[in-house]
Amino acid sequence: MASTPSSAPSWHKIQIPRPLQRLFDRFPLRTYEPNDLPQRSQQLTSSDVATLYVFSTDEDARIGAPSFNPGCLKWQTLLRLTNLQFRILPSTNHASPTGSLPFLLPPRTSSSPTSSSPPIPADKLLSYAAQKSTTTTNSPSPTTTTTTAKPPSPKKSEAYSSLITLSLRNAWLHALYLDRSRTALLRALYIAPCSSSRAVQTALLYQLRRAAAEQILSSSGTTKVGTAVGGAGGSSSADAIDEEGVYAEAWDALCALASLLAESETGWFFGAEKPGTFDASLFAYTHLMMEYMPEGSSTEEGEGGRMALGAMVRKAGNGELARHRERVLQAAWPGWEGRREGVESS
Amino acid sequence: MVLQLHVWGPAFGLPSIDAECLAAIAYLHESTSPTEYQLIQTSPSAVPTQHLPALHDPSTSTWTSGFSRIATHLQTHPPPSFSDPSRPSPLEQADSTAYTAFLTQHAAPLLSLSLYVSSANYAAATRPAYSAILPFPLPWTEPPAVRAVMVRRAEHLGMSSLDTDARAEKEREAEERAAAEGWVTVPSALKLGRQKEKGVGGMLSPEQKARIRLEGLAADVLDVLGEVEDWSTLSLAARCLAFGYLALMMLPDVPRPWLREVMRRRYPELCDFVNGFRREVFPKGRTLPWAEDKAGMAAAVVVTRFARGALCEVPWIGEYWSQWWTAKKRRQVLAARGMKNGSSSGMLLLLEAGLGMALVGAGAFFYRGLPPFGEAVQVWRRPLGTLSGLGAAGAIFSGALYGLD
Numbered sequence: 131m132a133s134t135p136s137s138a139p140s141w142h143k144i145q146i147p148r149p150l151q152r153l154f155d156r157f158p159l160r161t162y163e164p165n166d167l168p169q170r171s172q173q174l175t176s177s178d179v180a181t182l183y184v185f186s187t188d189e190d191a192r193i194g195a196p197s198f199n200p201g202c203l204k205w206q207t208l209l210r211l212t213n214l215q216f217r218i219l220p221s222t223n224h225a226s227p228t229g230s231l232p233f234l235l236p237p238r239t240s241s242s243p244t245s246s247s248p249p250i251p252a253d254k255l256l257s258y259a260a261q262k263s264t265t266t267t268n269s270p271s272p273t274t275t276t277t278t279a280k281p282p283s284p285k286k287s288e289a290y291s292s293l294i295t296l297s298l299r300n301a302w303l304h305a306l307y308l309d310r311s312r313t314a315l316l317r318a319l320y321i322a323p324c325s326s327s328r329a330v331q332t333a334l335l336y337q338l339r340r341a342a343a344e345q346i347l348s349s350s351g352t353t354k355v356g357t358a359v360g361g362a363g364g365s366s367s368a369d370a371i372d373e374e375g376v377y378a379e380a381w382d383a384l385c386a387l388a389s390l391l392a393e394s395e396t397g398w399f400f401g402a403e404k405p406g407t408f409d410a411s412l413f414a415y416t417h418l419m420m421e422y423m424p425e426g427s428s429t430e431e432g433e434g435g436r437m438a439l440g441a442m443v444r445k446a447g448n449g450e451l452a453r454h455r456e457r458v459l460q461a462a463w464p465g466w467e468g469r470r471e472g473v474e475s476s
Numbered sequence: 477m478v479l480q481l482h483v484w485g486p487a488f489g490l491p492s493i494d495a496e497c498l499a500a501i502a503y504l505h506e507s508t509s510p511t512e513y514q515l516i517q518t519s520p521s522a523v524p525t526q527h528l529p530a531l532h533d534p535s536t537s538t539w540t541s542g543f544s545r546i547a548t549h550l551q552t553h554p555p556p557s558f559s560d561p562s563r564p565s566p567l568e569q570a571d572s573t574a575y576t577a578f579l580t581q582h583a584a585p586l587l588s589l590s591l592y593v594s595s596a597n598y599a600a601a602t603r604p605a606y607s608a609i610l611p612f613p614l615p616w617t618e619p620p621a622v623r624a625v626m627v628r629r630a631e632h633l634g635m636s637s638l639d640t641d642a643r644a645e646k647e648r649e650a651e652e653r654a655a656a657e658g659w660v661t662v663p664s665a666l667k668l669g670r671q672k673e674k675g676v677g678g679m680l681s682p683e684q685k686a687r688i689r690l691e692g693l694a695a696d697v698l699d700v701l702g703e704v705e706d707w708s709t710l711s712l713a714a715r716c717l718a719f720g721y722l723a724l725m726m727l728p729d730v731p732r733p734w735l736r737e738v739m740r741r742r743y744p745e746l747c748d749f750v751n752g753f754r755r756e757v758f759p760k761g762r763t764l765p766w767a768e769d770k771a772g773m774a775a776a777v778v779v780t781r782f783a784r785g786a787l788c789e790v791p792w793i794g795e796y797w798s799q800w801w802t803a804k805k806r807r808q809v810l811a812a813r814g815m816k817n818g819s820s821s822g823m824l825l826l827l828e829a830g831l832g833m834a835l836v837g838a839g840a841f842f843y844r845g846l847p848p849f850g851e852a853v854q855v856w857r858r859p860l861g862t863l864s865g866l867g868a869a870g871a872i873f874s875g876a877l878y879g880l881d
Binding site for chain 2: 348
């Protein structure tokens with residue numbers, strides 16, 4: 131019989147203990163058919179209005195306040211700029227079919243109580259909103275998708291958008307996750323909602339920090355060979371990150387965006403009539419930076435410390451970006467005043 | 477003392493094999509007189525910043541690494557003959573910043589697809605180039621490390637199929653697992669049927685199979701760069717960086733030259749830019765102020781660097797080791813800038829890791845010594861050395877000797 135030649139015990143093959151094996155011989159494992167969803171499940175998981183699942187807190191979700199996650203806030207802003215009615219609910223990445231927030235659950239369809247309509251991932255949100263607004267209300271408002279679909283200078287906007295997705299994102303990641311002085315904020319936003327157990331929170335904090343360091347290292351040019359080698363999985367410590375470089379790049383990026391915005395007469399990027407995707411994705415960062423990081427962190431390393439990201443936004447281009455943030459806030463959240471100003475400055 | 481720019485050495489007919497190093501050389505060359513700086517060919521393990529390009533400025537005794545940081549450093553602490561000829565307007569400066577970020581974010585992964593991810597190109601062009609510029613034992617540790625970083629940088633593009641080494645490894649592992657778990661093993665001689673994919677698919681190289689997607693990825697990046705009508709409106713730093721990436725995309729002679737073909741066919745203006753810039757900055761016959769780093773090339777130093785690199789590859793320990801080493805080097809760099817940094821518990825961590833490893837090893841050893849679960853324990857005892865132990869014969873003797881019974 132041609133069986134495996136390696137009858138010798140190997141390290142990673144642990145034999146099943148004999149009593150256990152006898153037990154399973156008598157009671158073989160059997161997988162039952164999955165049950166159907168209960169009838170009430172759709173009532174519980176969906177509502178009459180579309181639901182956008184984002185990182186948020188319960189109170190914020192009730193009043194529809196801006197999310198504290200830049201990725202979610204971008205899409206939330208864009209959806210608010212369309213005339214789609216939706217509510218938001220706090221959620222986590224684990225709940226999303228794509229593995230990342232945000233996603234939108236369409237309103238309940240009364241015709242079929244059990245078969246629910248599939249959730250819509252982030253990149254299809256705008257087309258969904260456009261489709262809804264044309265089929266149902268048919269209002270005269272030209273939806274923002276028309277402006278976002280054809281920006282006047284698409285190629286240049288791509289170059290500028292990497293200022294947001296590279297420089298600003300890295301600075302945000304570093305300031306929130308790796309800056310030790312903001313541990314309390316990080317815990318309040320991302321860790322405390324997940325678990326009340328101390329041990330789980332500690333592990334989660336470590337994982338988040340590691341993932342953030344990994345993101346910064348692999349996306350920017352500050353990858354250091356010495357650290358990235360260790361272990362095939364890639365060990366990444368925050369020590370390998372050139373902090374000053376990250377913040378200097380963020381400052382350059384903000385200045386560049388401010389001078390680009392100053393060229394536009396309409397107050398929106400690339401001379402658009404209405405705020406578009408680019409405005410929303412910049413707003414997602416500037417708003418959060420100004421709201422959560424208004425002043426410098428306490429553990430500065432000599433030389434009087436560096437500017438906090440919120441202060442950078444306020445100063446870039448003589449407040450050009452701060453005014454842009456106000457405009458977007460007015461357009462998407464009319465009547466909303468920065469609730470957190472002064473509250474979170476502890 | 478003059479400025480010292482530590483860079484990867486020359487390859488592919490260019491002054492450096494790395495895009496940012498190439499850009500840094502070009503920038504320094506264009507803005508500063510050659511008597512005021514030296515180029516030193518080295519590798520990241522030799523400089524305290526652990527990252528190239530690195531600029532050592534003896535006047536401020538600081539180390540700066542990364543191209544944009546070096547350019548900023550030169551602008552804020554200019555050497556006597558420094559003059560940046562470009563005077564961009566605020567909007568042009570903004571454009572330059574945007575294109576710099578774009579190149580870092582998108583051109584670098586594209587370049588690493590061509591030179592590092594693709595196994596054929598890496599084996600035939602990149603790795604020999606690294607071997608040529610590194611002193612002897614270092615080619616064993618450093619190029620794989622660089623490749624690992626570059627592959628990780630291009631991971632999000634989802635083109636790992638170009639890395640046939642990794643795929644062959646995975647297939648072999650899967651086969652071994654199947655052989656170990658299966659009841660019946662088919663000898664490899666009989667496995668002709670599913671040997672290797674035959675037919676058209678088997679004849680094509682991974683690059684040819686993925687050609688359409690590769691061209692799409694290249695177009696995503698190069699379309700944006702091709703929109704730039706006049707490169708001279710951008711700042712000198714942005715132009716240098718663009719040259720660094722585009723030249724390495726276009727010039728190296730690699731066995732699977734998809735990136736070069738795409739550039740030559742569809743973006744002649746980018747090729748013109750690269751050729752023009754090269755003619756202007758690195759004309760034939762002009763020598764760059766290379767200097768020999770005698771201290772760094774001493775045999776003992778090289779062997780130490782090699783040992784450090786090898787230690788990083790040790791599973792588990794290597795991770796902690798490299799973290800601790802990076803933290804140490806970082807403190808060194810920051811100390812040179814006159815900054816205080818909180819001491820880290822690096823050594824303690826290393827000790828902990830060692831202790832943990834020892835414990836795990838001891839535990840495993842102990843576990844292996846245990847008898848298998850569920851089996852009756854059989855204990856063999858040495859028979860007593862009496863005559864009755866010999867059975868019937870013993871009984872006879874015992875009776876005969878003592879006259880009993």
